[in-house]
Amino acid sequence: MDSDIREGRNVPAEQRDEAVQLKKNRIFIALLMIVGVLLLWNARLFWIQVAAARSFAGRGIDLVENSVIQxxxxxxxxxxxxDIYDRDGLPLTGxxxxxxxxxxxxxxxxxxxxxxxxxxxxxxxxxxxxxxxxxxxxxxxxxxxxxxxxxxxxxxxxxxxxxxxxxxxxxxxxxxxxxRYGLPQAAGQLIGYIGQNPERVTRQFTDQFHKGELQLTSKIGNAGLEKTFEPWLQGxxxxxxxxxxxxxxxxxxxxxxxxxxxxxxxYPLKVITTLDRTLQSRIEERMDQLGIAQGAVVVLDANNADVTAMASRPYFDPEHVDLRQEDWSNRAVKAVAPGSIFKTVTAAAALEEHVTEPGETFLCEGALGQYGFTCWNKEGHGRLTLEEGFAQSCNIVFAKVAQRLGGDKLEQYARKLGLEVPVGWTGEAPNIGIFHQLDGEEQGQIYHSEALKKDGGALVQTAIGQRDVLVSPLQAANLVVTLLHQGKVLSPRVVEEIRFRNDRLYYKFPVQRLGTAKERAIQPATARTLLDYMGEVVDSGTGRSLRSAKWELAGKSGTAQVTLKNGRPGENHWFIGFGPADHPRYAVAVLIKDVPEGMPNKSVALFKDVMNVLAVSEQAAKP
CATH class of the missing domain: 3.90.1310.10 (Penicillin-binding protein 2a (Domain 2))
Structure with missing residues (x-):
């Protein structure tokens, strides 16, 4: 009958339906047999696994653990x-x-x-x-x-x-x-370090955390450029x-x-800094050779205020971070008492406000006669002009000038010249908004409170960079650049651009003025006069030992009285300046911090060493 159906012969409908049903039954039975065989096979495998697990467990072997190992x-x-690179493409990390x-x-x-x-x-x-x-x-x-x-x-x-x-x-x-980091790591505090930070992962990178791109255990930038440039450095x-x-x-x-x-x-992207790795390393070597326990050096390109080198001591190893210590802090952007380098601001304000005439002299007898205010030269300097007072760093001259200025004017010019505000590059960045390149930069301070601007004793102390005045080495170096640019205040960059892995440009940070101000902080004539004053410091003043440097230099010294952590008196030693004097290439600020009172002042020696390193490098670069 099946053959009749296949050959299309006439077969009664009842018989045809019966044949079809029989065929379906055969297929169903065959499927049942196949399923049965598969079930028996799986049961056998399960029994083998259980028996094996019991056998291995009896011998102390964890099959789950070993399956992972396998x-x-x-x-x-x-x-x-x-990674982070110097201006010539040399790696600073990685x-x-x-x-x-x-x-x-x-x-x-x-x-x-x-x-x-x-x-x-x-x-x-x-x-x-x-x-x-x-x-x-x-x-x-x-x-x-x-x-x-x-x-x-x-x-x-x-x-x-x-x-x-x-x-x-x-x-x-x-x-x-x-x-990630070298030994020794150049510019350690500026570069910063990476580490786990669950709180910042969930707060700052919420979207990436929810997408699974970051975990609570992910290592992210926790300080320095590693932190500020984290959005671009993530791989x-x-x-x-x-x-x-x-x-x-x-x-x-x-x-x-x-x-x-x-x-x-x-990807990953490259962060190209303005640093010169070779100069950075040599400057740090000189700091170590001079035994600088705490301090900083900032070298800015005189043409555009770019950070050529930024060194901080004590040495910081980003591979082994101990936050209980202070060595991870970048002292180049931390504000401390400036001492007499602040007299540059006082002199600028006096010249701008015409509170003294050219050739006018001031009598220094070693003390002001009020407020218990004295000069470092207890015997007195005699009669000095403002220029001579600057070269000899006479406290009395600047106290008398400040009394004519008043506290409001002094603070006003300090702020215009880039003090009491962060000066590091700040601006719009792609997909970020307002962006600060430098991590942890402090804005500094002139007065602790408004009332002190009217206090005569506070005024004369402020005029010489004491009392409440706080300035960072970066601000101090940038002050010199401002004078070199005839009163225009620039905003130092430490990162010039971001590039793709194949070196195509992703974004370039432009050279820019500080904030939105377009006017000059001081007139060009005032800036030129102050630069001449700095030349006199080296020619006949407190920086005479710099006359033996490889370049002709100019600058200003400073010594600030501070109290050390142990309660004993100490000092901050400063020197700021530029070189070569006839064609300025670099502006430099040197700070040696918290030196016990009576210890030798090494700031001038360090400034000289830094300038000599720069001079040798410039000479070697000439064809």
Whole structure:
């Protein structure tokens, strides 16, 4: 009948329906049999897994843990974070080095000794470390690790790398490893550091946190340029290397090591600073050679106020941050008592307001006669003009000038000249809005309260940079640039531009004036007069020792009386100036902070050393 139906013969409808139903029944029975076989198969597999789990558990083996081990053993070689560069493209972060990488593996028995032990001892000899030290490190591995010394990956020489690779070991490889910070790290406080900060992740990067792009444990910039430029420095993924093994930690054939990394020609971005890495390092070396315990040096390009170098001491290691210490603070942007360098502001105000005539002299007898105010020269300077008072840093001359000015005028000119306000680059940035390049910059202070502007005693102390006056080294260096630009106040940049990974320009931060003001802080004639005054400081005043420098220099010294943390009297030693005097190339501010009273003043010596470093560099750059 089936054949009749297939051949299309006439068959009664009842018989045809019966045949179709029979065929469906056969198919259903076949499906039931297949399902039954599959169920039996799955039950058998389940029984095997349970029995195996019980068996391994009895021997202390965790199958879940071993299943994870079996998949892969990975190590992050590069966090994927963008790097910070100097103005010539030299890296300030993110140095790639050849690092020795160990992967935990089961060592098989080979005769009377374990395979791998002999090779590990060979590696120890190549590294020049004690074999027991390296063996203990290898035996204790649970996850892949880079060989480190004092918490830092050890950079292998080419010869060491070749000798280790020649051993042909599966679990020991020489891999390119990206170390975020160097040793020593140049411009450590300015660069800042990265670390975990769950509170900022949820507050500042809410969208990225909810999208899963950042976790509470993600490392983000916590200080310095790492913090302010965090939106641009964030990467798009890490570069990892993985060694695939079985549950017994034996390498799986054919898989070996695999590197995984984002393949994007544009990211991560590059932050290009205005710093000169070579000059930065040499200046820091000079600070260390002079034994500067606390202090800062700021070098600005006289043409546009760009930060060429910004050094702070004590040395800061961003790889090992201890927030209980103060060495992570960038002293170049912290405001402290300026002492007599502030007399530059007082002189500018006096000249602008015409409270003294050219050639007028002031009598210094060592004391003012009121407020208990004295000159550093207890014997007195005799009669001095304003220019001579500036060169000799006479307190009495500037106290008498300030009495003619008044407290309001003195503060007004200080603010116009870029004091009592943050001066670092601030402006609109793409997708950010108002953006401050420098982290933690302080605005400084002239008076602690409005009432003190009317206080005669406070006025004369303020005129010489004492009492409540606070100025940062960055502001002090920028004050010199303002004079060099005939009264125009610029806003120093420390980052010039941001580039894509392939070096195409992403954004350029323009050179700009401070704030929105377009007028000059002082007249060009006043600025030129003050520059001449600075020349007299070196020619015949407190900076005479600078006459032996490689360049002809000009500047102003300052000594501020402070109280140290132990309650004893101390001093801040300053020198600000420019060079070469006939064709200014750099403006420099030097601060040596919290020096015990009576200790030698090294600020002039440091200023000279910094200028000599700059002079040698300029000479070497000439064709």
């Amino acid at each position: 998949r892969e053993k990975g190590l992050v070689l590069d966090s994927g974070r963008g 140095t790639t080095l050849q690092a020795l990488t160990f992967f935990p593996m089961k060592e098989e028995m080979d005769g009377e000794e374990r395979r791998g032990t002999k090779e590990t001892e060979q590696i120890a000899r190549i590294l020049n470390v004690a074999p027991p030290q390296l063996l203990a490190f290898v035996d204790g591995l649970k996850t892949p690790q880079v060989w480190k010394r004092d918490g830092r990956p050890v950079a292998l020489t080419d010869a060491q790398a070749q000798r280790i690779e020649a051993l042909g070991l599966t679990n020991v490889r020489v891999m390119p490893y990206k170390q 798009i993924g890490v570069r990892t290397v993985a060694l695939f093994t079985d549950a017994a930690r034996r390498p799986l054939g054919g898989l070996d090591l695999r590197e995984v990394a984002p393949d994007n020609p544009y």
